[in-house]
Amino acid sequence: xxxxxxxxxxxxxxxxxxxxxxxxxxxxxxxxxxxxxxxxxxxxxxxxxxxxxxxxxxxxxxxxxxxxxxxxxxxxxxxxxxxxxxxxxxxxxxxxxxxxxxxxxxxxxxxxxxxxxxxxxxxxxxxxxxxxxxxxxxxxxxxxxxxxxxxxxxxxxxxxxxxxxxxxxxxxxxxxxxxxxxxxxxxxxxxxxxxxxxxxxxxxxxxxxxxxxxxxxxxxxxxxxxxxxxxxxxxxxxxxxxxxxxxxxxxxxxxxxxxxxxxxxxxxxxxxxxxxxxxxxxxxxxxxxxxxxxxxxxxxxxxxxxxxxxxxxxxxxxxxxxxxxxxxxxxxxxxxxxxxxxxxxxxxxxxxxxxxxxxxxxxxxxxxxxxxxxxxxxxxxxxxxxxxxxxxxxxxxxxxxxxx
Amino acid sequence: xxxxxxxxxxxxxxxxxxxxxxxxxxxxxxxxxxxxxxxxxxxxxxxxxxxxxxxxxxxxxxxxxxxxxxxxxxxxxxxxxxxxxxxxxxxxxxxxxxxxxxxxxxxxxxxxxxxxxxxxxxxxxxxxxxxxxxxxxxxxxxxxxxxxxxxxxxxxxxxxxxxxxxxxxxxxxxxxxxxxxxxxxxxxxxxxxxxxxxxxxxxxxxxxxxxxxxxxxxxxxxxxxxxxxxxxxxxxxxxxxxxxxxxxxxxxxxxxxxxxxxxxxxxxxxxxxxxxxxxxxxxxxxxxxxxxxxxxxxxxxxxxxxxxxxxxxxxxxxxxxxxxxxxxxxxxxxxxxxxxxxxxxxxxxxxxxxxxxxxxxxxxxxxxxxxxxxxxxxxxxxxxxxxxxxxxxxxxxxxxxxxx
Numbered sequence: 001x002x003x004x005x006x007x008x009x010x011x012x013x014x015x016x017x018x019x020x021x022x023x024x025x026x027x028x029x030x031x032x033x034x035x036x037x038x039x040x041x042x043x044x045x046x047x048x049x050x051x052x053x054x055x056x057x058x059x060x061x062x063x064x065x066x067x068x069x070x071x072x073x074x075x076x077x078x079x080x081x082x083x084x085x086x087x088x089x090x091x092x093x094x095x096x097x098x099x100x101x102x103x104x105x106x107x108x109x110x111x112x113x114x115x116x117x118x119x120x121x122x123x124x125x126x127x128x129x130x131x132x133x134x135x136x137x138x139x140x141x142x143x144x145x146x147x148x149x150x151x152x153x154x155x156x157x158x159x160x161x162x163x164x165x166x167x168x169x170x171x172x173x174x175x176x177x178x179x180x181x182x183x184x185x186x187x188x189x190x191x192x193x194x195x196x197x198x199x200x201x202x203x204x205x206x207x208x209x210x211x212x213x214x215x216x217x218x219x220x221x222x223x224x225x226x227x228x229x230x231x232x233x234x235x236x237x238x239x240x241x242x243x244x245x246x247x248x249x250x251x252x253x254x255x256x257x258x259x260x261x262x263x264x265x266x267x268x269x270x271x272x273x274x275x276x277x278x279x280x281x282x283x284x285x286x287x288x289x290x291x292x293x294x295x296x297x298x299x300x301x302x303x304x305x306x307x308x309x310x311x312x313x314x315x316x317x318x319x320x321x322x323x324x325x326x327x328x329x330x331x332x333x334x335x336x337x338x339x340x341x342x343x344x345x346x347x348x349x350x351x352x353x354x355x356x357x358x359x360x361x362x363x364x365x366x367x368x369x370x371x372x373x374x375x376x377x378x379x380x381x382x383x384x385x386x387x388x389x390x391x392x393x394x395x396x397x398x399x400x401x402x403x404x
Numbered sequence: 405x406x407x408x409x410x411x412x413x414x415x416x417x418x419x420x421x422x423x424x425x426x427x428x429x430x431x432x433x434x435x436x437x438x439x440x441x442x443x444x445x446x447x448x449x450x451x452x453x454x455x456x457x458x459x460x461x462x463x464x465x466x467x468x469x470x471x472x473x474x475x476x477x478x479x480x481x482x483x484x485x486x487x488x489x490x491x492x493x494x495x496x497x498x499x500x501x502x503x504x505x506x507x508x509x510x511x512x513x514x515x516x517x518x519x520x521x522x523x524x525x526x527x528x529x530x531x532x533x534x535x536x537x538x539x540x541x542x543x544x545x546x547x548x549x550x551x552x553x554x555x556x557x558x559x560x561x562x563x564x565x566x567x568x569x570x571x572x573x574x575x576x577x578x579x580x581x582x583x584x585x586x587x588x589x590x591x592x593x594x595x596x597x598x599x600x601x602x603x604x605x606x607x608x609x610x611x612x613x614x615x616x617x618x619x620x621x622x623x624x625x626x627x628x629x630x631x632x633x634x635x636x637x638x639x640x641x642x643x644x645x646x647x648x649x650x651x652x653x654x655x656x657x658x659x660x661x662x663x664x665x666x667x668x669x670x671x672x673x674x675x676x677x678x679x680x681x682x683x684x685x686x687x688x689x690x691x692x693x694x695x696x697x698x699x700x701x702x703x704x705x706x707x708x709x710x711x712x713x714x715x716x717x718x719x720x721x722x723x724x725x726x727x728x729x730x731x732x733x734x735x736x737x738x739x740x741x742x743x744x745x746x747x748x749x750x751x752x753x754x755x756x757x758x759x760x761x762x763x764x765x766x767x768x769x770x771x772x773x774x775x776x777x778x779x780x781x782x783x784x785x786x787x788x789x790x791x792x793x794x795x796x797x798x799x800x801x802x803x804x805x806x807x808x
Contacts (some may be wrong), residue, residue: 122514130543141534141552142554143566144551146550147547148631150546150622150631150635152623152628154609154624155613156607158588158592159620160616165581166578169581173576176573177569193556205559209559215561216564217558218505218554219531224555236563243408249552294598
């Protein structure tokens with residue numbers, strides 16, 4: 001029989017969790033209840049106690065209670081819950097996980113989800129879902145199904161029962177699903193895309209699909225790149241056509257869409273073949289427009305819809321970014337190549353368009369040339385990133401590195 | 405057989421939607437596909453065409469295409485999709501709905517979900533889920549199950565198929581579920597709560613549950629109150645113990661947690677009995693702390709965790725808020741009463757605590773007294789909101805108005 005881990009605070013929400021547990025079991029699924037309550041005794045016996053969760057994080061629950069440090073207790077249960085569920089998954093003891101909670105329960109749930117692989121069935125019931133200012137709680141939870149509980153997890157009532165019923169059939173359906181084993185029939189190429197590099201990415205994608213590759217396109221909005229790197233590290237990906245590395249820029253220059261320090265490191269560490277294009281590195285995105293720092297106020301800019309102000313990167317910034325890219329690629333354990341379109345890095349940066357700045361682009365190229373390991377070649381093409389000829393070249397490079 | 409409406413852009417994403425449709429049908433569910441594509445012809449025949457969707461919004465698709473107004477086309481399909489799905493639901497032609505998309509598809513999906521009642525099975529697959537800066541797209545989608553597609557909806561690959569498989573079993577499970585008909589066994593009382601009014605709300609809740617009522621607690625963080633008002637209007641609620649009206653304040657004074665102009669109007673319009681307490685109206689919440697406007701910088705404040713700065717409301721602001729509350733309550737078609745705790749409106753506003761300001765509280769009271777309809781009584785209690793005696797009084801008032 002399949003087993004679902006049920007994670008939450010049994011001290012304050014035991015009636016609700018008992019209902020959820022019973023409802024899941026009615027679907028013919030076993031449950032394994034993990035208590036993350038700090039304040040008091042659980043209303044019913046969990047399979048893994050709060051004390052055991054604290055122990056998993058190297059702490060003693062009774063002692064923490066005596067210390068009255070709310071921050072430490074919260075951090076401990078967060079860490080302990082994530083480690084516990086991760087271990088249960090690795091030991092093959094669970095087939096899915098569900099969390100339910102308010103502010104604190106959502107933070108714990110997020111940490112649990114973040115530490116589980118893509119593909120593993122995950123459901124979160126949260127009072128904070130779709131709550132704009134609470135959104136940071138959900139970042140990185142991958143393919144978790146999230147539902148707002150509508151009412152607080154505070155008393156059994158028809159509405160909460162209705163939501164829990166849905167959550168129960170959802171997690172049950174997912175763990176029972178005849179999931180076609182993700183046997184790889186074709187090599188998988190991860191690709192990174194923004195609107196301003198879409199013609200290139202789509203053209204490369206068509207060519208690679210025709211050549212027998214499976215392509216996975218990630219949106220280079222910060223979230224997509226984070227997900228791509230994570231999936232590369234989880235072994236889902238066989239090679240990259242990383243055409244839109246713009247997600248590196250915000251970490252150095254500000255703005256939105258940063259994919260974190262792990263960006264452009266997964267392929268290097270995993271030793272998979274990488275074809276890298278500095279796509280869209282002519283831009284820094286700011287939203288809202290008022291958030292543009294003073295130092296960029298005299299820059300060329302484009303208003304992209306009303307809520308996004310796009311600023312042109314400078315010669316010195318591009319030099320800095322080229323060096324940073326080279327440093328990351330130099331860690332590559334596998335084959336890596338760079339493809340550089342000499343006539344512009346995005347739809348904005350094209351002869352006759354406002355961001356066209358050959359000097360800035362060349363600064364990026366020179367920094368790559370100066371800093372890249374000798375065995376990482378830079379192929380230069382006298383075309384724009386979105387030209388068909390460039391797509392031909394990139395598709396060809398992918399096929400070449402994937403064979404060699 | 406149950407039917408699920410499948411909503412999306414068949415011009416650019418027809419392979420993906422065909423897969424999703426087929427996968428849902430494999431679960432023994434009928435599908436009804438609604439095309440929202442603007443640009444081109446659908447890759448397979450939908451049940452309701454894009455032209456019909458545009459017509460539902462009073463527009464002509466062919467003419468819009470000739471006009472090349474992207475904004476108008478987007479607005480039309482948004483409106484048309486929401487109206488179409490709403491109508492299909494009202495005609496009893498569908499038992500659930502699923503949407504899938506990127507930026508535009510998520511906006512359309514959000515509008516579809518917002519216009520469907522709580523309880524109706526709703527699933528959204530979105531590239532924007534858990535993306536902090538895209539969160540406004542999801543506001544008000546109620547009990548929609550949301551999952552991030554991980555990869556762009558751009559080509560059929562293992563990852564997207566895996567996500568679609570999960571979405572298919574989820575919507576199928578929900579529409580097939582033997583949902584206990586939500587027959588009302590006890591009268592339902594909606595309650596509003598913040599941390600600083602929790603002792604009062606919990607105590608009233610206990611008393612009401614013991615007296616045979618069902619209580620639904622909503623978190624007064626802007627989202628909860630919006631949901632509460634919507635559920636009142638949908639006929640889910642029989643009476644209110646609206647103990648935390650703090651969600652009215654941001655609309656007038658700034659800060660976070662505004663529940664919109666509908667707050668404190670549902671009960672009035674629906675004519676259900678209302679017991680209203682101006683709970684937590686001593687505060688204005690700002691996050692991040694830097695967002696506090698200049699005019700409040702010399703106010704008393706509290707740092708609530710590191711990311712939230714809480715500012716005390718003034719005499720004149722409270723007078724304004726009292727008048728506003730009275731104006732809303734004066735629209736009541738049913739029985740309404742106000743209960744006022746004379747010794748403080750929240751845990752912050754208590755003798756000996758930094759926000760205690762009897763003058764400001766009295767200004768609120770006076771404004772209520774001066775502006776409320778004569779037949780809406782104000783019961784004054786010489787206690788703090790979180791005193792047991794006040795909870796006794798409020799619980800008594802709820803029972804009284806529910807009987808009369």
